[in-house]
Amino acid sequence: MKVHPEVGLSFDDVLLIPKRNSFGSRKKVSLKTKLTKGITLNIPIISANMDTVTGARLAIAMAQSGGMGILHRFNTIEEEVGEVRKVKRQSSYIIKDPYTITKDKTVGDARAISQIYGVSGFPVLDEGKLVGIVTERDLWFQKDDSLIADVMTKKNDMVLIEQEKTIKPEKFVEVFKKHKVEKIPIIDKKSNLLGMVTAKDIANLGNGHATKSSDGSLMVGASVGVKDAAKRSEALIKAGADVLVIDIAHGHSEAVVSTLKTLKRKLDIEIIAGNIATSAAAEELISAGADAIKVGIGPGSVCTTRLVTGSGVPQLTAIEWTHNVAQHYGVPIIGDGGIRTSGDIAKALAAGASTVMVGKVLGGTEEAPGATIIRGGRKYKFYRGMSSISANSKKLEVDQSDFDISDVVGEGNETFIPYIGSAKEVISQLCGGLKSAFSYSGATSILELRKNAELIRLSSGGLRESYAKLDSD
Numbered sequence: 001m002k003v004h005p006e007v008g009l010s011f012d013d014v015l016l017i018p019k020r021n022s023f024g025s026r027k028k029v030s031l032k033t034k035l036t037k038g039i040t041l042n043i044p045i046i047s048a049n050m051d052t053v054t055g056a057r058l059a060i061a062m063a064q065s066g067g068m069g070i071l072h073r074f075n076t077i078e079e080e081v082g083e084v085r086k087v088k089r090q091s092s093y094i095i096k097d098p099y100t101i102t103k104d105k106t107v108g109d110a111r112a113i114s115q116i117y118g119v120s121g122f123p124v125l126d127e128g129k130l131v132g133i134v135t136e137r138d139l140w141f142q143k144d145d146s147l148i149a150d151v152m153t154k155k156n157d158m159v160l161i162e163q164e165k166t167i168k169p170e171k172f173v174e175v176f177k178k179h180k181v182e183k184i185p186i187i188d189k190k191s192n193l194l195g196m197v198t199a200k201d202i203a204n205l206g207n208g209h210a211t212k213s214s215d216g217s218l219m220v221g222a223s224v225g226v227k228d229a230a231k232r233s234e235a236l237i238k239a240g241a242d243v244l245v246i247d248i249a250h251g252h253s254e255a256v257v258s259t260l261k262t263l264k265r266k267l268d269i270e271i272i273a274g275n276i277a278t279s280a281a282a283e284e285l286i287s288a289g290a291d292a293i294k295v296g297i298g299p300g301s302v303c304t305t306r307l308v309t310g311s312g313v314p315q316l317t318a319i320e321w322t323h324n325v326a327q328h329y330g331v332p333i334i335g336d337g338g339i340r341t342s343g344d345i346a347k348a349l350a351a352g353a354s355t356v357m358v359g360k361v362l363g364g365t366e367e368a369p370g371a372t373i374i375r376g377g378r379k380y381k382f383y384r385g386m387s388s389i390s391a392n393s394k395k396l397e398v399d400q401s402d403f404d405i406s407d408v409v410g411e412g413n414e415t416f417i418p419y420i421g422s423a424k425e426v427i428s429q430l431c432g433g434l435k436s437a438f439s440y441s442g443a444t445s446i447l448e449l450r451k452n453a454e455l456i457r458l459s460s461g462g463l464r465e466s467y468a469k470l471d472s473d
């Protein structure tokens, strides 16, 4: 046995020592970064490939915010391909398959759909044709059993756009300004619904932030395991996936290395590989062709790997170790797991990560898969580790495997977490906090942050002091 002389550190063990700021405003800070050797993002945040975090809806919000969503693989190939297609069909501002309601439904039905999907208005259809729209205001003071047909704003009285060819965003701005509405359906000459545009999405367009492929579609990542990697990867690429993630709990393994080599030989796409936590693992995955490395063994909020196996490396040290190798090859590190705040992201970037992957931070958002439940007057969403018993049992179902669930040893928890509203708002808050972090470090870019960063280790008193304000709220 060998005992490593170094102490493994994580986010709560250190603080960034403030540095002289010579540039003043946070506006000068750029969060631009590399996800892989060839893909640049405007923000250093991607969403976790977990089935309670990233489906098409969250992937769309992530790409629109300048990051990227990585679709989970705990479904059939056809289902994952379907999610890729949904993201690629979405333009950066037109919702191509908005939630709709039919005119024979009731106000109670509309309220229930609103509650489940968190949308505040729907185009109303009759035999597939647009006949009106119901927004929040149409539902005010109405009884649950009133018919949608009686409360909706009828087609003749509403604002809509008949699509000629492509509609430029400026045209929508004009219409929103003139009519002061929040949503505009788009129809063809026969009143078939083609999509819907919201004032909020058009307003967000100006920031030029969205992550787009060369054809203008939003970028999306998709994960594969090792078992059906070849078949799944080919189908995902055909559907338009922009990057693949080979994602295995213990990525420093023969299975991942050989899968990575085979896929890189056969396919023309960038591949992220993981998860790992050591320099030896980084070296091996990079020489097998990885275009980015996902780092994190056990730091995640629902991970029990370290308890079950006694294995892992504290996350800040894992990022530092792997970055020390990967930087020589220009391969970016993704710090995956354990991120709770923008301060944690700043520390991960300072230690060598180019992006972070977050699960729990986004699991409570509207766009994360799964229904919102109400308990004791508060809203919650379900969040689970992908090695939890229930996720394993879903996987056995999808694989139609005859493996016995009682043989599975779970390495993840499942829990309900508070509902926190829109993912775009959560991301915007994180990025605002991150820009403040950069200004405290006197850095206008991630490279400068990494160069300037000096970390001080915390005593238990120092840690208490950092958290004291939160406790006394």
Ligand code: XMP
Pocket: 048, 049, 050, 275, 296, 297, 298, 299, 300, 301, 302, 303, 304, 305, 306, 336, 337, 338, 339, 357, 358, 359, 360, 361, 384, 385, 386, 387, 388, 411, 412, 413
């Ligand atoms: P956060 O802290 O953002 O972490 O919720 C998300 C990351 O956690 C990892 N993950 C797991 N790790 N058992 C584990 O040991 C699990 O069941 C599990 N599920 C997810 C994963 O890397 C994810 O991105």
